[in-house]
Amino acid sequence: MGRDNQTWVSEFTLLSLSSEWYTQVSLFVLFLAMYLLTVLGNSLLLLLIGLDSRLHTPMYFFLSILSCVDICYISSTVPQMLVHFLSSRKSISFYSCVFQLYVSLAMGSTEFFLLGIMAYDRYVAVCHPLHYTVIMHGGLCLGLAAGCLVSGFMNSLMQTIIIFQLPLCHNIINHFACEMLAVLRLACGDISFNEIMVTISGFLVIMLPCFLVLFSYAHIVATVLHIRSSQGRRKAFGTCTSHLIVVSMCFGTAIFTYMRPVGGSYAEQEKMGAVFYAIVTPMLNPLIYSLRNKDVVGALRKVLGKFSLKG
Numbered sequence: 001m002g003r004d005n006q007t008w009v010s011e012f013t014l015l016s017l018s019s020e021w022y023t024q025v026s027l028f029v030l031f032l033a034m035y036l037l038t039v040l041g042n043s044l045l046l047l048l049i050g051l052d053s054r055l056h057t058p059m060y061f062f063l064s065i066l067s068c069v070d071i072c073y074i075s076s077t078v079p080q081m082l083v084h085f086l087s088s089r090k091s092i093s094f095y096s097c098v099f100q101l102y103v104s105l106a107m108g109s110t111e112f113f114l115l116g117i118m119a120y121d122r123y124v125a126v127c128h129p130l131h132y133t134v135i136m137h138g139g140l141c142l143g144l145a146a147g148c149l150v151s152g153f154m155n156s157l158m159q160t161i162i163i164f165q166l167p168l169c170h171n172i173i174n175h176f177a178c179e180m181l182a183v184l185r186l187a188c189g190d191i192s193f194n195e196i197m198v199t200i201s202g203f204l205v206i207m208l209p210c211f212l213v214l215f216s217y218a219h220i221v222a223t224v225l226h227i228r229s230s231q232g233r234r235k236a237f238g239t240c241t242s243h244l245i246v247v248s249m250c251f252g253t254a255i256f257t258y259m260r261p262v263g264g265s266y267a268e269q270e271k272m273g274a275v276f277y278a279i280v281t282p283m284l285n286p287l288i289y290s291l292r293n294k295d296v297v298g299a300l301r302k303v304l305g306k307f308s309l310k311g
Helices: 021-051 058-075 078-085 094-127 129-135 138-163 180-184 192-225 230-258 267-291 294-310
Strands: 011-014 091-093
Touching: 011 094, 021 058, 021 078, 021 267, 021 294, 058 078, 058 094, 058 138, 058 267, 091 094, 094 129, 094 138, 094 180, 094 192, 094 230, 094 267, 138 180, 138 192, 180 192, 192 230, 230 267
Parallel strands: none
Antiparallel strands: 011 091
């Protein structure tokens, strides 16, 4: 990490979301429930996709990758957050902070890329249905998924290295986790290069996938409006509604958080935004995709029916 030029900080103190004991206990119960729901919901979705051959399609392949990413994403921050809610000493070691920032940023970056790819998948399914299996073949799907993961981890590695090369003059992080912008505020040196890199990263990781989503759905809407049958239009829109809901929540809060100046008094807003895109969205993903999807509901009924027959 090159500590010759930086003030050595052996551990950091996280301010969390509240300093009041009763509020912290209430938040502990709330976030524990959200964490368990996220892990169980995404694990169930992974199980259903694995067991039901009807779900062995590109869309559900990307959805299974998204579920794995969501489990890792929320697990990188919430368990420690829960411990801090019930602890008077809310500290994290330097290397644990580095690792937490790296993993959470990698998972978050990968999720944005995946949502963009999933929008493209829906575009091909609606606008080119006869060529869907030819275009979205297995090799392409594997390559796109691998590209999302590699890009996410490379972006995270670059940001983590340049952040922790800075001289850190403080050790109190005004956040519930070691988040990129919160750690940057601890630096007492020139962070202009970091601000540029955050802007470039935000454009590549957030805005480019967002543009891909907008492009895909603009063509989807244009194609659907040309369908004469109202039932056909409803079916076409139904295949995309779930993904669009998730995308709107995830990209909206991320753009609000990262696509503005790094400096400034935005710490509290950033914490609330982080709660939404790093905790709430991973929890809602399996609920939205399962409750609004007949194939997933059918797969769940099929599995439950097998268990009931065995009983």
